[in-house]
Amino acid sequence: MTAGSRTSRADLAVVIPTFNERDRLDALLEGVFSAVDKHRINAQVIVVDDNSADGTGERAEQWAAGGRVRVVHRKAKLGLGSAVMEGFAVADSDVVGVMDADLSHPPDLLPLLYATLVGSELDVVVASRYIPGAGTRQWPVGRRVLSRIACWLARPVTPVRDATSGFFLVRRRCLRNFRTAVTGFKIGLEVLVRARPRRVAEVGYVFVGRSSGESKLTIREGFGYLGQLVALYLAVMSQAGERPGHHIVQHVEATASAVARGVQI
DSSP states (O other), X not given: OOGGGOOSOOSEEEEEEEXXXXXXXXXXXXXXXXXXXXXXXXXXXXXXXXXXXXXXXXXXXXXXXTSSEEEEEOSSOOOHHHHHHHHHHHOXXXXXXXXXXXXXXXXXXXXXXXXXXXXXXXXXXEEESSSTTOEEXXXXXXXXXXXXXXXXXXXXXXXXXXXXXXXXXXXXXXXXXXXXXXXXXXXXXHHHHHSOOSEEEEEEOEEEOOSSXXXXXXXXXXXXXXXXXXXXXXXXXXXXXXXXXXXEEOSGGGGHHHHHHSOOO
């Protein structure tokens, strides 16, 4: 059986929300499958397209003919958070993840994220820009400052340094009772708080800003994030129990024992 014709249940399902990302889709999917195949991870990609006008959905359907991509078509731009939830709902794997379609999240990191999650019996693994050894490139100073402030504001509700990361993996079992009304950018933060994971890790990487296209961050999203934080502060105040355990993985070498128990890397 070839890599392109796998039909067995996936080890990992990666949800990729899209809106006018046709020019980057081929490179992204090629990168994802190259990375996971190299480490023998049976992965499925779920493209959730918000009625892109540039043919993103149609191009994704061409990939779907190979059997490893599934496409969810939505009638309008309904928000990243709701797109992720729709992707999770159709995934067929014990581990699900999210990454951006604009090539700012490196597909080569997926095997390490998966191995760290599985090998260390974690609930959530976050790809982090803000731990030692990580960072950002080709990102305007203003955006970096806003991102840092947003993460700092989230510290009362989660120990994760990069709580606004849009690149993470989570075990499906943690999502059984997960509910959120958030439709905007920061669905990962909702998972970290409302799903109540007990064991969380951050794996460092270098985020690279968009090389083309326009950022989808708006002032409306910013105000929405502030409202989201208020709701999460109240949610945490009503929760009983300890905060989740938190571990930082700075380098590939730091996960050698976990990887040996998980997947070959």
